[in-house]
Amino acid sequence: MTDAKAPEVGIAQELDPGLRRILAPNPSPMTYWGTNTYLLGHSEITIIDPGPADPRHLDAILAALEAGQKVAKIVVTHSHLDHSPLASMLSDRTGAPIYAFGDHLAGRSKIMQKLSAQGFLGGGEGVDAAFKPDVLVANGDQIGIEDGQLEVLHTPGHFGNHISLAWGDICFTGDHVMGWASSLVSPPDGDLTDFMASCDLLAARQWRRFHAGHGAPIEDPNGRLTWLITHRRGREKEILDTLSKASDTAEGLALKIYTDVNPALLSAAARNVFAHLVDLTGRGLAKPTQDIEFTSPFEII
Numbered sequence: 119m120t121d122a123k124a125p126e127v128g129i130a131q132e133l134d135p136g137l138r139r140i141l142a143p144n145p146s147p148m149t150y151w152g153t154n155t156y157l158l159g160h161s162e163i164t165i166i167d168p169g170p171a172d173p174r175h176l177d178a179i180l181a182a183l184e185a186g187q188k189v190a191k192i193v194v195t196h197s198h199l200d201h202s203p204l205a206s207m208l209s210d211r212t213g214a215p216i217y218a219f220g221d222h223l224a225g226r227s228k229i230m231q232k233l234s235a236q237g238f239l240g241g242g243e244g245v246d247a248a249f250k251p252d253v254l255v256a257n258g259d260q261i262g263i264e265d266g267q268l269e270v271l272h273t274p275g276h277f278g279n280h281i282s283l284a285w286g287d288i289c290f291t292g293d294h295v296m297g298w299a300s301s302l303v304s305p306p307d308g309d310l311t312d313f314m315a316s317c318d319l320l321a322a323r324q325w326r327r328f329h330a331g332h333g334a335p336i337e338d339p340n341g342r343l344t345w346l347i348t349h350r351r352g353r354e355k356e357i358l359d360t361l362s363k364a365s366d367t368a369e370g371l372a373l374k375i376y377t378d379v380n381p382a383l384l385s386a387a388a389r390n391v392f393a394h395l396v397d398l399t400g401r402g403l404a405k406p407t408q409d410i411e412f413t414s415p416f417e418i419i
Contacts, residue, residue: 121346124151128174130182134327135289136160136265138144140178142169144200147383150298153200156290157182159264166283167288167331168204168256176207181366193261193268196280196290201331204251218251218279219260219270222307225278229396229410230306237304238412245307247389255281256412264382273320275313282316287326295320295342298333300349304389305412310350310397317347351393357394358403358418365417367406368392388412 124145125131129223130138142153155175156166163183169175183189189212194202206217218226222245226234238286255261257272261283269284273294283290293301294316303310321343328336356375360366366374372388379387395416398404405413 125151128178129220130178130232133329137329138180138182139329142175142200143169144175147380148302149200150296152332154329154331154333155179156167156329158268158285159187159190161187162264163187164193164261164263164268165189165195166193166281167292168192168200169337171203171207173207176204176211179204179208180211180306187198188212189214191261191263192216193283194249194251195282195290195331197222197246197276198277198293199244199246201292202246202249202311205251209252215252216250217253217255218249219256219272219281220251220254220279221249222247222279225274226306227274227278227309228310229400230278230309233396233410234306236411237377239285241284257281263328271319273316275309275316277307279307280316282320284323287324288324289328289339291320291330291336293331293348295328295336296333296337297328297336297338301366302347302386302390303393304386305393307394308389308393310393311400313345313393314350314397315398317343317350321347338346354394355392357398358389361404361416361418365415367413367415368395368411370415371395375382 125141127141127143130140138157140155145151153169155169173374191212228413252408255270259270261268271282276293327341328339368391369388371391377385404416408414
């Protein structure tokens with residue numbers, strides 16, 4: 119699923135009453151058009167996902183403040199380099215506190231903690247290891263905003279400290295649900311078992327619209343969730359079917375399964391496959407032929 123046309127970079131555009139979006143100047147194969155930064159409110163503005171450490175984007179956010187408006191809160195969905203680094207710069211300029219689930223290690227599952235301790239490092243988008251929120255939030259917390267609340271939904275999977283934010287029947291889904299592509303799940307920062315559980319958490323509600331970290335608003339949010347869950351289960355079947363013929367590594371499986379992917383994205387594809395292999399191991403459907411490592415061959419049980 120793709121969007122027709124990118125919005126203009128650096129220009130605040132109204133999406134709903136009291137909600138505007140500014141597109142950051144960081145397009146890439148991983149970020150699509152770039153990062154969406156959201157401005158929520160009429161006078162007391164809450165910024166969701168300030169974006170990368172780019173002074174041009176900081177200037178665009180500050181320039182979007184109209185007479186009588188001030189930044190009251192900054193909320194970060196997760197600490198990847200395309201979402202969180204500008205938070206500290208924006209906080210320094212405005213005095214607004216930064217809200218998030220935690221630093222880059224918060225929310226990691228036990229298996230991902232083990233992989234990280236073994237020296238398996240994150241890949242793909244890049245981790246903002248310097249990120250430090252001022253206020254920690256947890257699943258079910260309410261963040262007071264002008265004329266309402268943002269409900270915190272801890273949605274790990276893409277990243278351990280990932281949160282989504284419910285604003286009535288609208289949800290800011292960060293990188294957990296996007297309209298232009300399925301989300302990257304790259305161990306040890308991403309965990310597919312957690313990712314699927316987070317999909318189920320979101321799917322338990324009826325939503326009117328999703329605003330994602332990248333791409334256009336998602337107008338059929340529950341349908342998109344169904345697609346995402348089905349897509350992941352389909353990928354799981356491909357992996358199991360391929361393993362039924364011969365044991366293989368994550369990279370070997372990616373080469374066999376992702377036959378039409380951009381070669382530049384094959385490394386990310388292999389990490390996605392590894393995320394599936396870890397999940398399948400935890401569910402007793404596959405196992406590594408040696409210690410559970412990225413380079414280990416896996417086989418079905």
